[in-house]
Amino acid sequence: MAIINGKYEEIGNVNLLDYLLKNKYRIDRIVVDYNGDIVKKADFEKINIKNADKVEIVCFVGGG
Known part of the structure; x- marks a missing residue:
């Protein structure tokens, strides 16, 4: 399992x-x-993405 944004996910290939x-x-x-x-x-x-990889995805949003 990979860790994506702090959560374990079964990704596959x-x-x-x-x-x-x-x-x-x-x-x-x-x-x-x-x-x-x-x-x-x-x-x-x-x-x-492979097992034991750590991925962090940061999203930018606009606002005021």
């Missing part, structure tokens, strides 16, 4: 981009920390 799209994240408004490193948006598709 999925790359980071597919996971983000499946969970309806707006790619233009997020930053992803993958095992302690910030991931460039261009590399989302290159990363396969």
